[in-house]
Amino acid sequence: MPSAHDDIAKAFGLEAVPESVHRLTQMIASRSGSIVEFGKLVSADKQLTARLLKFANPRAVDEFDYNITTVEGALQRTGMSVALLFAMTDPLVRAVLKTFDTMLGIKLETLPLSTPFQEDHVLGEVGFSGQANGKVQLRFPKVAVPVIGARLLGLEASDLEDPAIANDVVGELCNMVAGNFKSNLCDAGLPCTLKPPIITITGDFKLQSLEGGSSERYPFRSPELALFVDLAVNPWGG
């Protein structure tokens, strides 16, 4: 049943809270419950179940090779924060696809795996803290910055030689992705606030870990752009 808050959001023409966020809300609400109770919620989502079982059986070639075959077993092996991280995947992926399509007209596709960047690349990071702590990182090749600047603002490559402008363009995209994701966390019962974006050039492609939390990498592609989005989150960080 929609709340008064939902009615206000509707009056402003805001999108409905995604179903995946409702599921996340239920999972967060049940975190103090038993692993069986938590497992029932995870089991209701086939994709989430499949990802969790795969993660709990890292050496298995296929599902016939799994040692751990139940959601409860997988949760005991991985911890509940991994299941929550996977449940957050949908809101994050939605935020990335929407931001790049709306602002740049770039239709990204998600990929299961992709070739890592071998060279220095752009890393945009936005942290969040509160009931949940973590960070969202966007990684793309340096050559993508002029493409993004041209698509977003019609800027010439020479305009983006000014690092302040290039960083602002990249930082705002990171902000939009992280802001939308963070709003979904708030709606799911994990209120938190964003930190200012940090933009760097790095050759370090390692997925960064977070104390007490879990990390995951999501590759995206379009003909114009290769992008990796890293999420590190500790849902019990607050």
Added chain:
Amino acid sequence: MPYKILSVDDSLTIRMLVKRSFKNFDCAVFEACNGEEGLAAAIREKPDLIFLDITMPVMDGVTMLTKLKENPDIKGIPVIMLTAESGRENVAYIAKLGVRDYLVKPFKDEQLIEKASRVLKLEPKPASA
């Protein structure tokens, strides 16, 4: 007399996007990069419409909105929030402070114009003599 629109956002990119969106209309777009500057610009320019971000350094958008609504000289200026913040509780809180509309980033130029058109009767920019 062209309309005055004030864009308050710490991102140069967003301020440039707002300016670009209204370039074909009879509007003058003013800019401020935080709530403190935004409040000063609102008092000085008395704009017809303000686009306001939330997360900004020095003074955030919610604080600026609260102060604006406390000032009888400028409290009637319509404010449209332009922000990546769409958490339902925060939206409801901001709505109670008194905003005309709410637009969540990411956004298209047309959405910005459509929201502004609900407040202002936008006319094309007159051809220069």
